[in-house]
Amino acid sequence: MSRTFLGMPATAPRGVGHLRGEEPFPAAARRGLADPQLRRNLGHATTTIRAKSGAVIGELPDWQALRAAGSAIKADVLARLPELLEQLEAAVTAAGGTVHWAADAVEANRIVTDLVAATGSDRVIKVKSMATQEIGLNEALEAAGIAAVETDLAELIVQLGEDRPSHILVPAIHRNRAEIREIFLRAMPGVDPSLTDDPPALAAAARRFLRETFLATRVAVSGVNFAVAETGTLAVVESEGNGRMCLTLPETLITVMGVEKVVPTWRDLEVFLQLLPRASTGERMNPYTSMWTGVTPGDGPQAFHLVLLDNGRSAVLADEVGRQALHCIRCSACLNVCPVYERTGGHAYGSVYPGPIGAVLSPQLTGVEDNASLPYASTLCGACYDACPVKINIPELLVHLRDQVPHPRSEAAAMAAAAYVMDRPALYAAAQRAARLSRLAGRRGRGLPPPLSGWTIGRDLPQPPPRTFREWWAQR
Amino acid sequence: MRIALFVTCLADTLFPAAAEATVRLLERLGHQVVFPPEQTCCGQMHVNTGYSAQALPLVRRHVRTFEPYDVVVAPSGSCVGSVRHQHPAVARGAGDERLAERAEAVAGRTYELSEFLVDVLGVTDVGAYYPHRVTYHPTCHSLRMLRVADRPLRLLREVRGLDLVELPQAEQCCGFGGTFAVKNADTSTAMLADKLRHVLSTGADVCTAGDASCLMHIGGGLSRLRTGVRTVHLAEILAATERDGTTGRTGRTAVRA
Numbered sequence: 001m002s003r004t005f006l007g008m009p010a011t012a013p014r015g016v017g018h019l020r021g022e023e024p025f026p027a028a029a030r031r032g033l034a035d036p037q038l039r040r041n042l043g044h045a046t047t048t049i050r051a052k053s054g055a056v057i058g059e060l061p062d063w064q065a066l067r068a069a070g071s072a073i074k075a076d077v078l079a080r081l082p083e084l085l086e087q088l089e090a091a092v093t094a095a096g097g098t099v100h101w102a103a104d105a106v107e108a109n110r111i112v113t114d115l116v117a118a119t120g121s122d123r124v125i126k127v128k129s130m131a132t133q134e135i136g137l138n139e140a141l142e143a144a145g146i147a148a149v150e151t152d153l154a155e156l157i158v159q160l161g162e163d164r165p166s167h168i169l170v171p172a173i174h175r176n177r178a179e180i181r182e183i184f185l186r187a188m189p190g191v192d193p194s195l196t197d198d199p200p201a202l203a204a205a206a207r208r209f210l211r212e213t214f215l216a217t218r219v220a221v222s223g224v225n226f227a228v229a230e231t232g233t234l235a236v237v238e239s240e241g242n243g244r245m246c247l248t249l250p251e252t253l254i255t256v257m258g259v260e261k262v263v264p265t266w267r268d269l270e271v272f273l274q275l276l277p278r279a280s281t282g283e284r285m286n287p288y289t290s291m292w293t294g295v296t297p298g299d300g301p302q303a304f305h306l307v308l309l310d311n312g313r314s315a316v317l318a319d320e321v322g323r324q325a326l327h328c329i330r331c332s333a334c335l336n337v338c339p340v341y342e343r344t345g346g347h348a349y350g351s352v353y354p355g356p357i358g359a360v361l362s363p364q365l366t367g368v369e370d371n372a373s374l375p376y377a378s379t380l381c382g383a384c385y386d387a388c389p390v391k392i393n394i395p396e397l398l399v400h401l402r403d404q405v406p407h408p409r410s411e412a413a414a415m416a417a418a419a420y421v422m423d424r425p426a427l428y429a430a431a432q433r434a435a436r437l438s439r440l441a442g443r444r445g446r447g448l449p450p451p452l453s454g455w456t457i458g459r460d461l462p463q464p465p466p467r468t469f470r471e472w473w474a475q476r
Numbered sequence: 477m478r479i480a481l482f483v484t485c486l487a488d489t490l491f492p493a494a495a496e497a498t499v500r501l502l503e504r505l506g507h508q509v510v511f512p513p514e515q516t517c518c519g520q521m522h523v524n525t526g527y528s529a530q531a532l533p534l535v536r537r538h539v540r541t542f543e544p545y546d547v548v549v550a551p552s553g554s555c556v557g558s559v560r561h562q563h564p565a566v567a568r569g570a571g572d573e574r575l576a577e578r579a580e581a582v583a584g585r586t587y588e589l590s591e592f593l594v595d596v597l598g599v600t601d602v603g604a605y606y607p608h609r610v611t612y613h614p615t616c617h618s619l620r621m622l623r624v625a626d627r628p629l630r631l632l633r634e635v636r637g638l639d640l641v642e643l644p645q646a647e648q649c650c651g652f653g654g655t656f657a658v659k660n661a662d663t664s665t666a667m668l669a670d671k672l673r674h675v676l677s678t679g680a681d682v683c684t685a686g687d688a689s690c691l692m693h694i695g696g697g698l699s700r701l702r703t704g705v706r707t708v709h710l711a712e713i714l715a716a717t718e719r720d721g722t723t724g725r726t727g728r729t730a731v732r733a
Contacts, residue, residue, distance in 0.1 A: 026660050033666050339649045343666045377660065379653025379667070380524060382620035399562075402526030415522060419530035422485070422516040423537055432489050454661030458668060459696030462490050469483050469492035473499075473511045 009314035010104065011367040017105040017136040017311070018164070019366050021350015024373035032345035038174050042345055045173050046336045052282030053333065060278070069271045071391040074327035077262060078317060084229040084262045085308060091232025095294020097304040102256075104311045109140035111307050112221065112254055116146050119252050119303075121219045127236060127243040128152035129223025130168060130330055131256045131309055133352040134365075137221065148221065149213050151242035153206050160187035166346030166354060168332040169280055174345055177202060210242060220246040220301070224257045225329070226272060227306075230265045233293045234306070237276060237286045247290045253301035258309050260326040272329060279389035280331035312365035321400045325361045327390040334384035334394060340377055349374060356384035360397040368405045375401035411451075429470060436464040477507045477597075480545035482586065484555045484688070485517035487709075491688040494709035498551045498589060501602060501715040505593075514541045520558035523566060525655045532570050535563045539578050547596070548586040551711045553618025553686050556588040561621060588618060589711055590627040590686055600630045605718040607637030611680035612710075613671070613694065615687040616649050628686055628710055635713060641678040645670075652693035668697045676703060686710045 012019050021028055032038050057063050077084060089099040102108035116124055124141065126132065126148050138148040138159070150159040154172040158165050161183040165171030172180070181197040188209050195205055222243070226235040234255060236243050247253060263269065277286040295304050317323050335341045335355030346354030351362035351371065359378055363371035375398050378384075384394040407415075421427050448456055455461065467475075479502055487495040499509045519534030538559065542548045550556050560583040567576035593599055612632060618624045632640050651657070651667025658664075671694060675683045683698070685691050688709055695707035 026662065029660065029663050033662055339651070339667050340660075340663055344663055375526075376656065377663075379616070379649050379651060379656045379664070381616035381649035381653070383616075383647075383649070386620060396565075399524055399526070399528075402524070403528050405526060407526060411525075412527075415525065415527045415530055419519075419522060419527070419534060422519075423533045425514055425516055428516045435489070451658050451661075454658035454664075455696070457661050458665035458700060459657075459693065460699040461696065462692055464490065465492050467492065469488040469495040470511070470513060472492055472496055473513075 009318045010312070011315050011370075012312035012365045013104050013106060014366075014370070016109070016140075017134055018352045019134060019312075019362050020370050023350075025344075025348055025350070025377040026373065028350060029344040029348040029377075032348050033343060035345070037176060038345045039343065041174060041176060042342050045170065046342045049282050049336045053279060053336070054282075056278045056282055056284050059284070060274070063278075066271055066275055067389055067391050070275050070329075070389055071327060073263060073268050073271060074260075074390055075324075077264065078260070078323050078326055081259060081262070081317065084264060085259060087229040088227055088232060088262050089308075091229065092294055092304075092306050093232075095232045097232070097294040097306055100305060100307045102307050102309050102311070105135035105309075108135050108256060108307055108309050108311065109137055112137060112256065113140055113144045113146065115252070115254050115305055116141065116219050116221075117144060119219050121146070121217070121252075123147045123149065123213075123217050124219045124221050124254075125213055125217045125246050125250065126150050126155075127220065127222035127246045128155045128171075128238070129221070129256065130352060131223045131258050132221060133165060135256070135309065135311060137256065149217070151210050151214070151246055152238070153203065153240060153242075156206060156210070157183060160184065162187075164347060165352060167335060168330050168353065168355070168357075169335075170332075174347070210245075214245045214249055218250050219252045219254065220250040222246060222253065222255045224255050224261055225276070226269060227257055227262045228264075228266050228269065229262050231293060233266065233291050235269065235289060235291045237273070238288045238290075239281065239283075239286055241288055244288050244290050247292060248300045250301055252303040252305075253292075254305045254307065256307045256309055258311075259313050260328075275389040276329055276331055279333040279387070315367075316361075316364040319364065322360075322364050322397060324392050325357065325364055325397060327392050328357050328361065329390060331389055333387040333389060334392075337383040337387045338378075339381060339383070340379065344377075349377065356394045356398075357392070360392075360394055360401060363401055363405075368401055372405040375405060429468070432468045432470075436468075477547060478545070479507050479509050480542055480548045481509050481511050482515060482518075482542065482548050482550035482555065482559075483511065484550055484552045486692070487551055487688050490692070491709065494551050494688050494711050497709065497711040497715035498549070501711060502549065504715070504717075505597065505599065505602060510545075512541045512545070518555050518558045518563070519566070520555060520562065521654055523558065523562050528566050528569055531562075531566050532572075535566045535579060536575060538563065539575060539582050542582050542586070543578060546585060547592075548582065549589060549592045550586065551589050551686070551709060552688065553588045553615050553622050553624060554689055556586055556591075557617040557621035559583050559586050588622055588624060588686060590618075590624050590631055591622065593631060593714075594627040601634035602631065602714050604634075604638075604714045604716055605636040605720075606713045606716045608682050609639040609641060609678075609680045610682045610684055610708075610713065611641050611643045611675060611678040612646070613643055613650065613675070613683055613685040613690065614646055615685050615690045618686050619647060624686070631710070631714060632684070636718075638713070641680050643678060643683075644674045646674075650690050650694050652690050654689070657693060664693075665697075668693060672697045672701065672703070675705060680705065682706050682708050682713075684708050684710050684713055
């Protein structure tokens with residue numbers, strides 16, 4: 001057991017997991033922008049879910065009070081995280097579970113792999129989990145000869161398609177039913193070759209495959225939505241029932257939990273179980289809420305392990321402004337309202353955490369230099385802040401992170417020059433005149449140098465007016 | 477009332493018609509407008525691009541310039557948003573609590589034009605005449621930072637001759653985002669394409685808004701596609717009267733070929 005994470009905050013290590021993209025956001029975004037299927041799927045899905053979510057949120061007279069409560073509980077958790085985690089550890093241990101502390105992805109993967117290997121099983125079933133996606137657990141298990149089977153339908157589609165998730169809640173949002181049929185025919189063991197792309201038929205095929213797997217697998221791996229420190233109770237919310245199967249059928253259950261998922265008391269769940277489904281799927285209540293406390297003799301898994309994952313979270317916590325990103329309950333409301341995400345899709349963000357929350361969380365977990373383009377992947381329109389059920393001020397965080405990223409030298413020079421001129425009104429007025437007279441930009445700005453030429457890919461530049469406002473004012 | 481005009485660097489330099497209209501409108505309503513010439517830029521571009529240290533002297537300048545005035549009005553939701561929400565934070569980030577408090581005091585007396593007209597002056601009919609088919613784009617910062625809500629629409633509904641048509645998916649960002657427009661030019665243009673599609677679907681001759689920056693973006697797209705639809709700042713519509721005729725002084729925010 002190592003407890004190093006309470007000491008020096010380190011960022012998530014390189015070379016493991018899925019927090020870093022291979023190319024900067026603007027380049028990666030071009031692929032999504034040019035994909036009509038993706039644009040159609042995302043446009044349809046986000047519009048639908050926005051309407052659904054808006055309707056059920058509108059039913060609650062105390063939604064704003066609930067948001068404030070959710071935010072306050074999370075702020076309290078972050079202010080005394082070490083104490084709450086130790087309380088959780090004690091409660092889980094007392095209830096017959098075993099708690100492991102993982103400083104980073106490498107440690108967490110090793111702990112889980114060793115635990116699975118000790119059971120002798122060469123296969124695990126998985127409940128959809130962002131934390132295990134973040135650390136690349138499936139790849140680590142595979143390297144140890146252990147097959148990990150995703151049991152959430154969309155996550156299964158991504159896995160069988162050897163693809164990457166593109167949405168926190170709906171990881172296969174970028175696929176259509178024809179593509180899903182092809183993936184199933186190609187990669188699903190025992191699939192009926194006459195499978196059609198009728199959604200009920202696709203779901204039935206997945207159900208048949210998964211049922212056999214549920215009954216024949218002795219180890220499950222899950223994430224967690226909430227962990228109650230006072231009781232040691234863990235909670236997973238889901239829609240399909242696959243989670244309930246994974247959490248109850250196997251002999252051994254291993255749960256990987258980001259340390260920020262802890263809440264102090266059972267009563268705190270009252271707030272989050274109202275916030276999460278409404279913000280996330282647009283439901284008043286999610287179909288399945290599974291809760292378990294350690295081990296119950298004769299009922300459910302008889303061996304339970306909880307892996308507490310840091311992987312950069314302590315570094316996020318150390319930043320007083322940045323830490324609010326750890327409020328996130330992974331509802332994906334910010335993705336669904338983001339005009340950038342809606343057009344680029346999730347893969348453009350490189351990390352398993354896409355959209356506005358990804359743009360502030362991923363760079364903090366990895367250190368901003370490893371995800372330097374992400375804080376700029378937003379117009380700061382503010383729709384995400386309004387939608388966030390725990391009131392994460394994402395625009396404020398984006399600007400905060402932009403202050404920390406390494407800036408291109410030419411840009412820094414231009415910004416310094418602009419600030420110098422703007423702090424000297426006479427020079428500023430002269431610069432206004434010079435810009436007008438020189439007409440460097442040429443007709444409609446077609447002669448602009450990069451990066452300013454980005455403007456003219458689809459927009460004309462305004463023609464400079466015959467006189468500035470201050471010239472008009474001086475003459476009147 | 478004596479009103480200090482916070483012109484904004486963009487309106488001053490590229491869209492003076494919006495600022496001139498603001499002056500004419502406020503004077504027509506019986507107020508005295510002054511222009512403190514020491515003002516330059518609020519520093520929003522620096523803050524939003526990650527250069528808050530460089531923004532600090534601009535914040536200091538802005539506070540010093542507008543501190544003596546009881547009321548400050550700007551024809552921009554975005555720049556007022558920066559003054560209200562960013563200036564105190566930039567000062568605090570630099571450890572200057574005194575400046576932060578002064579910035580908060582100035583911010584408390586600073587209004588976006590539609591806020592000032594409706595909330596402070598208590599007027600929605602400003603006596604304007606503008607015989608055109610107009611659609612209104614609520615800019616993100618006026619909508620979500622300032623919460624101006626329907627104040628601009630209430631002003632527009634009282635304009636004689638104006639045919640106001642609703643913009644579909646109005647609350648979606650146009651894709652400008654300051655330096656976002658060049659740093660993420662492709663995504664920005666994709667967002668703009670949808671905004672233009674909605675503007676064109678209204679059949680409006682004019683797209684208006686309370687920010688010259690977003691209008692520069694939308695207008696740049698409308699011009700590139702030779703749609704014939706103009707962008708006109710809200711202040712220009714509200715300043716227009718029958719004496720101006722139907723074309724007169726309006727339309728100078730337009731991005732023209």
